[in-house]
Amino acid sequence: LETQEKTSxxxxxxxxxxxxxxxxxxLANNVAVDLKEAGFEILGSEGQDGGEWALVDAGDLVVHIMLPAVRDFYDIDTLWGGEKPSFHAGAQKPWHAADN
Structure with missing residues (x-):
């Protein structure tokens, strides 16, 4: 998601x-390693202990990695102006926050 118009x-x-x-x-570990190799400075990371929601802060780029139910519950995709993840036509979502 492009967020530069919404936050500095x-x-x-x-x-x-x-x-x-x-x-x-x-995934969070691999993202941090790959970003560092690509020249990004990793300013911080959170959530690797529990593994339900991990965040990698690389300055102008922030990466969130979540369990599907957590992603569904917090819905940050649409909170930041994106679209809900799409699924194959006719397929049901493989998760729902209320299932946990």
Missing amino acids: LFARMIIASGDSNRQVKA
């Missing part, structure tokens, strides 16, 4: 989902 804190936000706590932690 960062210019872009990436939101992704992991299928398990372990996958959320691994």
Whole structure:
């Protein structure tokens, strides 16, 4: 999501989902390593302990990685002006916040 018109804190936000706590932690770690290799300075990271919602702060780029139910519950995709994740035509969402 492009956020530069909404906040001066960062210019872009990436939101992704992991299928398990372990996958959320691994994705956050890989994002941090890849961003660092690409020349970004990692200012901080949060949430790797629990693995339900991890955040990697790379200055102008912030990456959120969440379990699907957490992503559904907080709905930051639409909160920041994006669109809800799309699914294959006719397919049901694989999660719902109330299922947990």
